[in-house]
Structure formats: C-alpha cells, structure tokens
Amino acid sequence: MNSKFAYTLAAVLVMASLVLSACGGGGTKLEGEVSIIAWAGYIERGETDPAYDWVTQFETETGCKVTVKTAATSDEMVTLMNQGGFDLVTASGDASNRLIAAGKVQAIDISKIPSWNTIDDRLKEAPWHFVGGKHYGVPYQWGPNVLMYNTEVFTEAPTSWNVTFEAMDLPDGKPNKGRIQAFDGPIYLADAALYLKAHNPELGIGNPYDLNQAQFDAVVKLLQGQRELVGRYWHDAFVQMDDFKNEGVVASGSWPFQVNLLQFEGAPIASVFPDEGATGWADSTMMHVDAPHPNCAYKWMEWSLNPKLQGDLAAWFGSVPAVPAACKGNELLTEFGCNANGFDNFDLIWFWRTPTAECSTGKGGCVPYSKWVEAYIAIISQ
Numbered sequence: 001m002n003s004k005f006a007y008t009l010a011a012v013l014v015m016a017s018l019v020l021s022a023c024g025g026g027g028t029k030l031e032g033e034v035s036i037i038a039w040a041g042y043i044e045r046g047e048t049d050p051a052y053d054w055v056t057q058f059e060t061e062t063g064c065k066v067t068v069k070t071a072a073t074s075d076e077m078v079t080l081m082n083q084g085g086f087d088l089v090t091a092s093g094d095a096s097n098r099l100i101a102a103g104k105v106q107a108i109d110i111s112k113i114p115s116w117n118t119i120d121d122r123l124k125e126a127p128w129h130f131v132g133g134k135h136y137g138v139p140y141q142w143g144p145n146v147l148m149y150n151t152e153v154f155t156e157a158p159t160s161w162n163v164t165f166e167a168m169d170l171p172d173g174k175p176n177k178g179r180i181q182a183f184d185g186p187i188y189l190a191d192a193a194l195y196l197k198a199h200n201p202e203l204g205i206g207n208p209y210d211l212n213q214a215q216f217d218a219v220v221k222l223l224q225g226q227r228e229l230v231g232r233y234w235h236d237a238f239v240q241m242d243d244f245k246n247e248g249v250v251a252s253g254s255w256p257f258q259v260n261l262l263q264f265e266g267a268p269i270a271s272v273f274p275d276e277g278a279t280g281w282a283d284s285t286m287m288h289v290d291a292p293h294p295n296c297a298y299k300w301m302e303w304s305l306n307p308k309l310q311g312d313l314a315a316w317f318g319s320v321p322a323v324p325a326a327c328k329g330n331e332l333l334t335e336f337g338c339n340a341n342g343f344d345n346f347d348l349i350w351f352w353r354t355p356t357a358e359c360s361t362g363k364g365g366c367v368p369y370s371k372w373v374e375a376y377i378a379i380i381s382q
Contacts, residue, residue, distance in 0.1 A: 033065045034296035037080050037089040040237045041257045041317050043068045052316045054309040064296035072235040073185045086288055087297040090140055092281040093128030093353040094187045100136050105286040107134040112298050115305040118323045129284040137284025138301045139322035144280040144349050146271040148254035157272045161195050163251050165226050177229050181252035184233035186376040187352055190279050192219045198276040208350050210359040216367040220375050227382045256318020280349035
C-alpha cells in the first residue's frame, strides 16, 4: 500500500472514531450534561454513602454530567417544570398527569430505550404516564407511604392510621397532640379519604382520589380536627428525620427512605403498612417538552433501567424497582429486599394521581385538584 495513502486512511479512521465517540457511538451527538429534578435520595453519587452511587459510572461512560435539583413536593416539581430549563423529572402520579395535560412533557420514543421490555408489566401502561396511547415517562421506582413510629413509645407496632388522625393517649401514657406529623401537600387529602373509607363506610368512598362533594367535606372535616394534633406538616425528608430524633415526634406518614436512614443511624424507628391500606407513589422519569439536552436525557432514561441501579436505589430508598430483574442478585438489596419493600402489595396501594372533576371513570361529579389545594391551604393555615 502507498505510504501516503495509508497515512491518509489512518487519519480518516481516527477522525471517524472521534466523531463516533463524541456522538455516543451511534451517530447522535451527546450534549455533555443532563439536568434532573428529583426526590431526595433518588439520584445518588456516593456523597452520602460511597456504596450508593449510580451517577459516576454514567458520567464516565457517556460524558453527560448529571446535575440534580431536589424537590420536596409534587407541586414544587410542577412549578420547576413550568419554569423550564430542566431535562427530566422523577414525577409521581399527582404531578405527571398535570404535566402531560399542560403540555410540559414530551412523549417518549421507547424505541430509543432498549431496556424498555425489562420493565414490570404492571407499570408499562400505567395511567400516570401512559395517556392517549402515548408513553410520557419511563417507570423508575414505586412504593407505599408508610406509618413511621418510635419503637420506644410504641412497644407494639400500631395497626391503624388512627394514631395520626384521632386525639388519643399513646402507649407511653402521653397524648399524641403535638407529637405527630402529616404530609405537607394537598394530595394528603387522599390519606384522610382512605382512612374514612375504612372507618365511615356510609360515606361510600371507593377511590380516595374520586370524591364527591359530601365525601370531600367529610375529609376536610377530619383534617380540620387533625390540625390541632399536628406538630409540623412535613415536606423535607431530612427535617422530618431531625424532628423524630430531636423534637419529640413519634408517629407520621413517611417514606421508607426516612425509615431506612434513621434505622441506619441507630434511631428507635420502625414502620408499618396499616390495616386501612396506604397511598403510595409510582414515579416516572419524564422529559421536558423543551429539554435542552435531549440526547443525554435519553441516555439517562436507558441507564435508569439497568438492574444494578434499580436494585441499589431500591435498597437505599426502601422502594420497589421498576425492573423485576433487579430483585435478584443485588448485594445491597439482597434476595429479600423486594418482598420486604412491598413488591406483592402493588394492588393494595392507592398510587398518587391528580384528582379531576371527570373522576378516574370519566363520569364526572368529583372535586378537582384545585379545590383540594384551596382546602388544604385553609387547613394548615388554621
């Protein structure tokens, strides 16, 4: 071969290799970063605990630097997505449908997500991200809102949410007033509705997100009474943990994330799935309609489905993976982690969703979310 030709050919091949590398190997140019709005504990890079890091390897392999904006409530996530400038959000059902209806998120091309077929079949077309025959999100994790309690006060696990809704003396002989918390968000009305569904069957509550006016009024009345008991309405997971450690709080609805961290710190904390059942969250990674880094965003959505990430996150957060394969062979989650976190309780959880006037059945007559917001603001302002 002519040496000049060989040199030229080698240079061309090197340049082609560099171009492919910059494009992620598939002809698509990666933008070098991806910004994500996420719940606390959802995007870990080993800063809290070196064993939990699913960001560093992604950044190394793709060149897409991950930045995270932690949001404390679904309403905050919606506000941030409305402002724009972000690529992705790990939205729960009480935010996802609002984002879809407002046109703030784009339909996902699942052909760009090779691992889509590994997702739990129960989640692939869930109504909080699958609308009008289109996928607007990639399932991430799910789980229940548990009753967290202090084991030094409750020597036996409480079996009902009544310890947070009704005035009473707790097992240590002291009143629960000022020692309980409630979630700081309008969607918490669904927890009260679920409680009344069990204890006031004459109200006829079926779906706690589908409330007629009479049912809604009963829920509001229950929460107005609870207001006298609540020491703090929590929305920051770390503030809630501090309240349990230092401020005398002994019972509250919570996430497994707080339970796990408090137990890790040696605090006398446990949790239970009460007899009335529980609300919960099934979160989806959704892409902003004007995402500034869509190619890195698609890379992250695919990465988010790898079994190790899914298993590590489930172990860290106390959640259930969206990918069932993650339940096996994960050192951090162990073989029993998925069952312990509620894998078989899927049908018992009332997953968050945005209440609408049309109801989930489309028949109408339900109190819409805007009224939930008005009522909740009035309650916590008492």
